[in-house]
Amino acid sequence: MEFSALGGPMDEGQILIHEVGYLEENDWWIFPNTVSPFWRFYYNFDPGHHVVFRSHTIPLEPANMVLIPDHQVFDSRGMGKVRHFWVNFSLDLALKKGDSVILPIRQHELDWVTAISKIIIGNDPRKHFNVLHQTSALLHSVFTRPEIPWNDHPRSPNALKIAAYIAKHYAEPLEVSRLAQTVGISARTLSDLFQREYHMSVPRFIARVRIREAARMLENTNLSIEEIAERTGFPNRYYLTRVFTKITGKPPARYRKDSLPGNRSDADSH
CATH class of the missing domain: 1.10.10.60 (Homeodomain-like)
Incomplete structure (x- = not known):
């Protein structure tokens, strides 16, 4: 589901969601050298797929969610059938260092991911509204976690x-x-x-x-x-x-x- 597909002006602290998606059976995830001007949030309900950077590999596992900052280059790899959830978004923050953040998913965050996924594949007449606002709530919850090494200064x-x-x-x-x-x-x-x-x-x-x-x-x-x-x-x-x-x-x-x-x-x- 697309929202602000090409971005737009942002206020300090704002999260701009571009795309939210869910696949019940993502059985082919072979995308070498992915380049995106947007941040990525990935969560897989099943193990088997990976995100590969030049120096390391991150398995997408049910216990963890992964954040990838904008303008990183990585490979997406996986061919087994998995339930795959993703969000593309922008925000005015940057990491102090690193090309990704791996976080253990908390129960209320998993509940949001599950609920959003069900809305996407369902027939909710307010699907667009509900996906947008529940995804915003999910990301706001994630970004307040103290484990994320944010840069001390927001982006210019x-x-x-x-x-x-x-x-x-x-x-x-x-x-x-x-x-x-x-x-x-x-x-x-x-x-x-x-x-x-x-x-x-x-x-x-x-x-x-x-x-x-x-x-x-x-x-x-x-x-x-x-x-x-x-x-x-x-x-x-x-x-x-x-x-x-x-x-x-x-x-x-x-x-x-x-x-x-x-x-x-x-x-x-x-």
Whole structure:
């Protein structure tokens, strides 16, 4: 279920939910080099699937929930049938360090996850409203837990505004100087800000957002690579292919092929 799909302006302390989902039988979860401008919340009711970072692997187990900050690169791996719940969201906080947080799930949090999952697959006439607000309650409960190593300072409002602007206008020409003008700062200040807040340059941030959208189109549409390049702000398919391969480790055509259910065993071998 989609809510604020492409982000938007945020106030301090606000959680912006983009997508909430539940699968009764998630029997194929092979997505290499996932890149997202949003945070992820994962919970599996059954063991068997994993999130893989460059340096470590996190099993998705019924006793734990996993938080993954924005702009991380990871693999999703799993082929056995599991009940899988997820939330994509944004907030103005950052971790002091680390690419993920593993938390033991408490009973009231599990009750929320269970209730939300039932609403998603049910016929509740107020499904959209109830999923949004119960998911908000779940995330607020999780984020107040003392185990999460939050950075002492919230993210800069200017960084959040620019990130939201990029998420909405990724298909348009995006120059650092023009982005800086939208919040009334210099291009150098904006560049320093993104290095401090997101640990990457502004052009790299833009590229990751565009590649995320390109990956979604490759997985879910029959658009040609030329059309996808045009719709995601790349000048041509060759430039898209070069950037896509650098970030995901695969050229677009191979990524599309491996994302097809008929190629499950082939994708799992990589």
